[in-house]
Amino acid sequence: MTSVRSGPRRRWAYQLDVKGSPYLYIAPFFLLFGLVGMFPLLYTAYVSLTDWNLLDPAHEWVGLANYADLLADDYFWNALFNTVSIWLLSTVPQLLAALFIAHMLNRRLRARTLFRMGVLLPNVTSIVAVTIIFAQLFGRDFGMVNWALELVGLDPIDWQAGTLSSHVAISLIVIWRWTGYNALIYLAAMQTIPEDLYEAARLDGASQFTQFRRITVPMLRPTIIFTAVVSTIGGFQIIAEPLLFQAGTGNPTGGSDRQFQTVGLYLYEQGFSLYEFGYASAIAWTLCMIIVVMALVNFAITRRIRSS
Amino acid sequence: MSAGRTRLAAGALVIGMLAAGCGGSPSAGSTPTDGKITLTLNLFGNMGFKELYAKYEAAHPNIKIVERTSAYNDHHRNLAAHLATRSGAADVEAIDTGFIAQFRNQPQHFADLRQHGADQLKDRWLPWKWEASLAKSGAQIGYGTDVGGLAMCYRRDLFEKAGLPTDRDKVAELWPDWTSYFETGKRYTAKKPEGAAFFDGGPQVFNAMVGQMETGYYDTQDNVVVATNPAIRSAYDQVLEAVAEGQSAKLVGSSPAWNTGFAKSQFATIACPAWMLAKIQDQGKAFAGQWDVAAIPGGGGNWGGSYLTVPAQGKHTKEAVALIAWLTAPEQQIEVFAKHGILPSTVATYDKPEVTGLKHEFFNDAPIGQIFTTAARNLKPQYQGPRAGDIQTAIRDAINRVEEGKQDGAEAWTQMLGDVERISK
Numbered sequence: 001m002t003s004v005r006s007g008p009r010r011r012w013a014y015q016l017d018v019k020g021s022p023y024l025y026i027a028p029f030f031l032l033f034g035l036v037g038m039f040p041l042l043y044t045a046y047v048s049l050t051d052w053n054l055l056d057p058a059h060e061w062v063g064l065a066n067y068a069d070l071l072a073d074d075y076f077w078n079a080l081f082n083t084v085s086i087w088l089l090s091t092v093p094q095l096l097a098a099l100f101i102a103h104m105l106n107r108r109l110r111a112r113t114l115f116r117m118g119v120l121l122p123n124v125t126s127i128v129a130v131t132i133i134f135a136q137l138f139g140r141d142f143g144m145v146n147w148a149l150e151l152v153g154l155d156p157i158d159w160q161a162g163t164l165s166s167h168v169a170i171s172l173i174v175i176w177r178w179t180g181y182n183a184l185i186y187l188a189a190m191q192t193i194p195e196d197l198y199e200a201a202r203l204d205g206a207s208q209f210t211q212f213r214r215i216t217v218p219m220l221r222p223t224i225i226f227t228a229v230v231s232t233i234g235g236f237q238i239i240a241e242p243l244l245f246q247a248g249t250g251n252p253t254g255g256s257d258r259q260f261q262t263v264g265l266y267l268y269e270q271g272f273s274l275y276e277f278g279y280a281s282a283i284a285w286t287l288c289m290i291i292v293v294m295a296l297v298n299f300a301i302t303r304r305i306r307s308s
Numbered sequence: 309m310s311a312g313r314t315r316l317a318a319g320a321l322v323i324g325m326l327a328a329g330c331g332g333s334p335s336a337g338s339t340p341t342d343g344k345i346t347l348t349l350n351l352f353g354n355m356g357f358k359e360l361y362a363k364y365e366a367a368h369p370n371i372k373i374v375e376r377t378s379a380y381n382d383h384h385r386n387l388a389a390h391l392a393t394r395s396g397a398a399d400v401e402a403i404d405t406g407f408i409a410q411f412r413n414q415p416q417h418f419a420d421l422r423q424h425g426a427d428q429l430k431d432r433w434l435p436w437k438w439e440a441s442l443a444k445s446g447a448q449i450g451y452g453t454d455v456g457g458l459a460m461c462y463r464r465d466l467f468e469k470a471g472l473p474t475d476r477d478k479v480a481e482l483w484p485d486w487t488s489y490f491e492t493g494k495r496y497t498a499k500k501p502e503g504a505a506f507f508d509g510g511p512q513v514f515n516a517m518v519g520q521m522e523t524g525y526y527d528t529q530d531n532v533v534v535a536t537n538p539a540i541r542s543a544y545d546q547v548l549e550a551v552a553e554g555q556s557a558k559l560v561g562s563s564p565a566w567n568t569g570f571a572k573s574q575f576a577t578i579a580c581p582a583w584m585l586a587k588i589q590d591q592g593k594a595f596a597g598q599w600d601v602a603a604i605p606g607g608g609g610n611w612g613g614s615y616l617t618v619p620a621q622g623k624h625t626k627e628a629v630a631l632i633a634w635l636t637a638p639e640q641q642i643e644v645f646a647k648h649g650i651l652p653s654t655v656a657t658y659d660k661p662e663v664t665g666l667k668h669e670f671f672n673d674a675p676i677g678q679i680f681t682t683a684a685r686n687l688k689p690q691y692q693g694p695r696a697g698d699i700q701t702a703i704r705d706a707i708n709r710v711e712e713g714k715q716d717g718a719e720a721w722t723q724m725l726g727d728v729e730r731i732s733k
Contacts, residue, residue: 054392055414132564139565142572161712246563251381251701256708257715257723272385274698274731275392 041288048281055275066282076283078258079266080290082167086242086262087235090171090178095227097179099220102186103212116187119180131173131244135160138169160246166260173241178234182227189223190216229298236291239264263287345624346372347631350398352383354586355453355614356648360640364631371627380404380562384697390619391417397619399628403450405613406697408441409526412450413694415443419618422448424629432638432654436689441615450615451636452653454644456581457683458516458609460489461588464672465598466576469501476674480603486517486546489605493555496576505557508575510547510711511704512561516579517543518700519690520609525700525728526693532732534699535725544703548710548717558711561704567591579604581611582651582680589670601674608686613653651680658685695731702727 048067051060070076105116122130137144138159146156159165193216201211217224242260243252252269254261261269263283271280349357354377361373376398378386384407390396391414403411411418426448430438433452441450460483464474472495473479483489493506500506507513518524521539526532534540550556557575559566569575570591578584580601588599616632618625634640641652642663649668657663658681666677693699706724709715715723 054388055410136564139568141565141574142568158712161714246560253701253705256705256712272389273381275388 044281044284047277048279048285050278052278052281053275054271054277059278062278066279067286069279070282070286075258075261076263076266076286079254079261079263082163082242082254082258082260083236083238083262083264086167086170086174086238086260087232089167090174091228091231091235093171094175094179095182095224095231097175098182098227099186099217099224101179101183102190103216105183105187106190116184119183121180122177123181125177127177127240128244130177131241134169134173134176135245160255161259163257163259166245166255170238170241170245170260173245174235174238178231182231185227186220186223189220193219225298225301229295232294232298233291236287236294237264238262239268243268263290344370344372345627346374347400347624347628348398349373349375349400349402349616350383350387351375351377351402352380352404353377353583354648355402356644356650357635359647360635360643364634371631373631387411391621394621397621399618399622399624400632401617401619402453403441403615403617404697405440405456405610405615405692406700408450408615409692409696410694411617412441412443415445415447415449417620418447418449419620419622419625419629420447420449421451421618421629422446424626424633426451429633432636432656434653434655434684434687434689436687437613437653439689440692441617450617451632453614453616453636454583454641454650455653455684455687456519456583456610456612457651457680457687458519458604458611459580459582459601459676459679459683460577460604461580461584461599461601461671462577463504463573463595463598464600465595466501466504466573467496470496470499470576472496474600476600476602476672479600483605486543486605490546490550490553490555493550494553497554500576501573504573505575506550506555506577508557508566508569508578509559509561510551510556510707512579513550513556514543514547514703514707515611515700516581516604516609517547517606519581519611520604520606520688521690522688524690524692525696526691528691530693532693532695532699532728534703534728541721544707544721545717547707551707551711556711560708570595579611581613582649582676583612585649585668585671585676596670597672599670600672601668601676601679603679604683608683608688610684610687610690613651645677649676651684698731699728702731 049061049063051062051065101119105112105119109115138146140146140156140158140160143159145159149156157165159169197215197219198211201215206214239262242254242262242265245260246253246255252261252265252273254265264287267280267283267287270276270283351357358375361375365371365373377383383402384404387397387401387403388411391411429451434455437452437455438448441452442448462479467474467479472492473482482492496506518540521537521543523533523537523539525534525537525540551558557569559569559574570588571594573595578588580588585601589596592599616636618628618632622628636654638652638654638656638660641654642657642660644650645652645657645663646666652658652663664677664681666675667673668676702724705727706720709720709723710717
């Protein structure tokens with residue numbers, strides 16, 4: 001009796017184990033994600049549809065009014081422009097420099113491991129400390145950058161005051177921190193490129209540069225696209241650098257004329273300086289949508305490159 | 309920009325919207341096993357209480373006091389978040405003048421001090437100080453610590469080089485009002501030592517001028533009057549004229565560059581609320597005896613000054629209220645003034661010889677007791693509206709835009725009015 005019944009039951013348990021266990025093993029991630037990712041995401045969506053002031057107990061339902069206000073808000077468009085500008089100024093030179101550094105590190109060098117670890121060093125420093133030091137370097141009266149400019153006979157620049165100058169300074173902070181990180185990713189990918197390709201090229205008399213352009217870059221294409229996508233997502237969320245670039249003044253306006261206020265910083269200003277949580281949530285969701293669109297664009301480009 | 313950073317930032321973005329600083333701080337007012345009650349104070353800057361805690365703990369063996377300080381803006385932002393989420397606030401929270409009106413509009417978040425005998429203590433304080441933390445419902449949310457009585461600090465050595473008098477009474481005679489202050493600035497600028505402007509930055513001078521007005525950014529019905537108050541526009545124009553004449557070092561107050569400005573002698577005068585004395589000593593250590601304190605143009609005026617409040621969410625509100633009543637009592641305020649130059653807000657202290665007779669060695673033995681108590685007595689109380697702090701920042705940015713050469717005065721004014729309208733709607 002028992003043996004007859006235990007047969008199908010054991011089979012059923014086996015089936016459950018094979019089919020169900022994987023879900024069980026990945027469940028902790030999704031449970032945690034649901035708790036600290038999905039729930040806040042949805043709740044933020046709800047908050048964005050209300051007139052929610054942090055200090056005011058009443059939360060009036062306003063529908064899409066926050067989004068309508070946002071689209072007519074000059075400061076939002078200004079922040080979006082700044083974000084795109086800083087993203088372009090930081091991402092393009094950063095990835096080019098990372099590619100070059102990776103190429104150099106991939107050659108035979110003395111103390112290669114030391115150099116390879118070294119490029120990652122800027123990445124492990126505290127973003128707060130780095131930004132404050134950079135803000136000092138770009139100081140108007142006693143900054144080292146202006147001192148160097150004067151040495152070579154150029155006029156000093158009020159880095160924080162100008163739109164382009166502040167974007168360049170903030171981009172440099174980002175470049176300094178993330179170039180080494182991307183270089184290591186490229187380096188890892190470069191080491192998967194078969195050596196015989198280079199050997200053949202050398203036999204054909206291809207120069208170092210031609211080898212780099214014709215072999216390395218095409219073989220790295222998927223990696224380059226990956227770093228571009230990741231940099232895009234990070235670049236659109238940039239907040240700490242512009243916030244701390246005006247350290248001490250304690251205000252997230254991104255300069256006297258909002259010349260370096262990014263979307264993330266505008267969100268922070270609305271939510272945590274003016275306590276307008278409803279409006280800040282609308283900014284958060286709009287930013288999220290913009291990033292999704294950018295990711296889709298990147299995805300489309302990826303597919304086209306693969307198929308071509 | 310890494311994947312890790314991205315994920316972190318994405319998480320922070322959404323979670324931050326909701327969590328608003330819920331986590332982090334250990335829950336205030338916990339009772340340890342030894343039966344002692346721990347009272348936590350969240351303050352900003354140096355409020356001069358540190359020496360007093362041991363005294364209070366000695367008199368109240370069951371109390372242990374822990375002080376936490378953070379930066380001015382962060383402190384008030386965190387407090388708002390902790391009140392809204394009803395958790396995380398300390399037993400005692402300091403609030404500055406610029407924010408008190410905003411918080412007194414939410415009295416339900418604070419212990420009503422009237423239920424703890426506040427009415428018997430009422431006469432301690434300058435009447436306007438008492439009223440500034442009084443809610444419309446009649447609830448009293450805080451006890452006043454200090455007032456920011458105004459004076460003008462100046463550098464004797466720089467004045468001498470520019471051919472101006474250095475004696476503090478003679479200097480005060482140079483500027484009975486702001487017009488003559490800026491006239492003096494013109495004289496100074498004509499013969500100024502290289503690299504040392506007349507004042508630190510336009511917005512800081514402007515703040516001092518507003519501090520003297522009977523009506524500032526708000527009328528007493530909480531209407532914003534920035535656009536219609538002629539005194540505001542006139543002060544704005546006066547400051548910008550002086551900026552155009554090269555009198556300003558164009559430094560943004562409290563920025564790292566401003567701190568450097570003290571050490572590098574970038575300006576000869578600075579509007580000096582009593583609490584600024586501590587700042588000057590910290591940043592300009594090398595210039596002991598060179599700094600001096602004279603009367604402020606126009607006499608009187610207030611800039612800053614704080615309150616201690618007890619959030620209603622605390623576990624030990626009764627003990628916390630007793631502590632703030634003690635910390636803000638005249639005897640303790642005198643001690644804080646003697647050690648740190650932070651000016652008392654209680655009336656009785658202004659007649660005490662240990663206050664009026666106080667001199668400050670760093671400031672060339674300036675009689676700061678007499679200067680600041682005179683300033684505090686001459687002070688015309690100004691009604692503070694809910695968003696005064698944010699409006700002040702908007703005007704600061706406008707003056708900075710002109711100092712940076714990005715806009716002219718009229719453009720900056722128009723843009724500022726738009727900002728103020730957004731803030732106050």
